[in-house]
Amino acid sequence: MDASLIVYALNLSAIYALMAIGISLLWSSIGMLNMAHGATFAVSGYGALVIGGAVLPTVDALLQGSMLLSYARFVVLLAAGAGVGALCGGVIYLLAFLPIHDKANFAVRGLIVTLAINLATVQGLLWWFGPRQQALPQIFGFGRLEVLGIPLRYDQAATIGATAVLLVAVLAWLKLSRKGLEIRAMMQNPEGAALSGISVRRAAMPVMAITGAMAGAAAVLLSQSVFVSPTAGAMPLIKGMIIALLGGLGSVPGAAIAALLIGVLEAATGAIPFLGQRMVLLVQFGFIILVLIIRPRGIGGLLDETRK
């Protein structure tokens, strides 16, 4: 495997990790499988497109010719995507979590409601923007830089870098802040959490917003190489979901490792001539089903066992 393939794999892994960790985090903290993650992804892409279209000319005019221009553009788009994503998370929270979170059968009902939100959102985007694919404004162009002798496209570097920063920030927040502790307490015993002054409804809101923001960021980062379209969310959703499964639903480190594995697998499958791009999904599924049959709790289960 040559160096550029590794970079490609890392690039894919980064985006998948953003989606899968969001899904996994939601499951482990509030016990909901968010099928509307794909909708968040698609809406954030359009959000970045619209906001970028409105704001970027001003930014260009302000920072004309400055070194900082492309960074500023990047930050604006990323912030727009993440912001819209967080907003979507809030809407999903209001619709799918708040009314039923302490009712019977929440896991399945939450899954159904978020699926319906996904369906409605995709159709709404189709209706509003039409089926045409659109491209986000290019930020870094097609330039390359060399890191340790490995050629790196600017957008790849930005994706990998931004993802790493985001993930570290989220994990640190979970580890160090009181909210992170509350989330863990909530999952173990909701009644005990209530007696510790932890409101499930209040603690779930930031988690929803943050996972939504992660999906939004993933949308902006992926849109550097893929177009924005109403159905753009389906593939990242399916990939994110199966990676979260492979990681063992609920385990954040498991999801990160699984994202890396799947990214490498995808890059490798695409590179092997007789398999090719179109067989990528098949190979991934085969791999995941195999892993899950051997280890029903995925990589996360494996991690737990070794820890014990």
Add this chain to the structure above:
Amino acid sequence: MNEPIAPVLHKVGNRRHEWMLRPEGRKTWQRRRLPLIGRHWLTWRGGHNPRTLERERRLADKRPLWWLVGLAGLVATAPFLSDAMLQIAIVFCVFAAINVIWTLIIGAAGILSLATMATVGLGAYAAAAANVYLGVPWPLMFPVGLLVGLMAGGLLALPSTRIDGLYYALLTIGVAEICRVSISQIRALAPQNSSINNVDSFIPQDWFLQRPGLLLGFASAFVLLLLALLLFRLVNSERLGLQLQAAREDEEFSEAVGIDYKRARLLVFLIASGALGVIGAYYAMLYRSISLNIFSLDQLLLMFAMIVIGGMGRAEGAVIGTAIVVLIDRALIDLGPLRIILIAAVVIIVTLTTHRGLADARSQFRAYRNRIKSERRAARTRKGGEVMPEEATEIADKQLIAYRRFDKRLRDRLKALITPELIEEHRRAPLGPHSDALARVMNYFRRGEMSDKYAILQEGDPGSWTYSVMALSGEPGKPPRVVDDRHYGSRDEAYHAVFLLRVNDLLES
């Protein structure tokens, strides 16, 4: 606590309306049974009116009648429908058949599988390819579909034993996508657009999309739906279904009594997959072609919406949900993408408000009403008081009601007798002689139930006995419990302590 009870009238009774026949009491009751399975057509419950002693026969389950009315209405109106409406009716029948079988997988087998449309599509493609490329005549397309469905079911069932619940559901969402990609890869199968056209059919070529063809199509689709319902009934209400129901309620226990529920689950899954394959073959024939659309995620979500709206796990739910979604999706076609949003909104509203879909809404409402009613009743009940009017309708032995009323009045009388002087009298001479009032109270105490009584525990050495009071449990085998940690020096003191406890209980009741 002692304020007078205002004469509030509360609504009484919550019996459901039941259809009742009053047959001639002297005739023997002849019940007809269905051939082969030996079940009755309708579940009648026989009995007597306790007051008039007339013979009564109540209909325990009205659902078969609803089914009959619904299905007969569909058949009766079909010939008068316009071509467009007839096509909608055909789609409804086919989708309802698929959903009924799917309900078998989700409800009876308890496997949350979303690979239904994948199985249908594989059956359809295999049958169509067999017909177009191998020249298999159309009646033989059904066994081809069956075989492919069984194979797909077998493959899908493999991971279902290891992976549980939602994990499996997520995994199976991807299966349709895999099928779509793989079939589009096989160039030999489908040259253009990956769809197979010109499939032979039971509808003659020149009737296709004409009135007679549509009528024939509807008739066949209706038969398909009936067959699906029959299969549902045969699997769900016979031995296999009962085994699975037992397993759903308690897996360990059913295993302990010898139910191999895993095998039963797999068997149901296989049967349903085979049936889905057959429906696939039928689908290819009905439209004379099959395209990759059948594998699309949107189609799957639409089918899932039908199941969810109706309620997972019940055949009537599958049919009702299908009717609602098909009507919105096909009849309001002018709305464009808006109608999908409408369907999604219906799904969201139904899921947020009902626990198990529309088919269950009625019983959910009843359960809610009963809960509220019993909470209100509990808030009004005074312990040991009379029977509440709404309770009275549920108590078969009316003598109990009269006794409770008598007991309540007796206690009210006795409460008036209890004064500090009376207690002082008992303290002085627990074993008598007693005044009339004290004797009445003591008599009431003696007559009480075992669970209301106390015992005296004597401990220590002869000469320095200590006594303490214990409460009897009233249940055989359950030992008395110590009431408090007080010890009494003499037996009379202990007697008096018991008396005080009983008086306390009486005043509180």
Add this chain to the structure above:
Amino acid sequence: MSAILEIRDLSAGYGALRVLHEINLTVERGERLAIVGLNGHGKTTLFRAITHLVGWQRGSIRFDTHEIGGARSLGEGRRTPGIVRLGVAMTPQGDAIFPGLTVRQHLDCGAWSRRAWRERARRRALIFEMFPPLRKLENTTVGTLSGGERRMVSVGRALMTEARLYLIDEPSLGLAPVISKRVVDALRQIDVRDGAMIIAEQNVSLLDGQVDRMIGMHAGRLRGDVGHVELG
């Protein structure tokens, strides 16, 4: 000095079962109160009604200046965090409430106020002083502790943020007499000058001399108020 807790005509239950029958109870500031009675006579339900964790309830509960009673329209437990944040600390009857967290995380969960969270290290040290055995168990998960240690953790969690009303449910349940004595001694150390503490207990002798007032509870009613039978 006004009462810290005033309960008027509180009835509560689960579905058709009514457990509490029009309870009336006033707790003064600075008071340590014990509610004694047998299993299944409503002590825990009383606590759960104060924190809105029962199936249904009616009646007024006045905590300090806030009315926290009334019939509940939302699901059970929805108002609980708000009530806890008014200053009610309850240790539930069960043992480890978060079996997967370490002792340290468990204690931190109790520090819900901003100030308590900032000072959590100092407060943990105070708890460890109160319960020395916990000090060396700081990083073990609560699920692996013994019953007595768990009870200490549970009580310690309630002490992490200063509350005005402590509801301690069955401090001796399932513990060896020596250990339950230690737990009660620790409860005795808690400063309740501004608030109050209610302990529900079956074992009357354990609380002898440790509380200011004892009330019996029988069949969902408080017995001390009846007058014909005096207890303890």
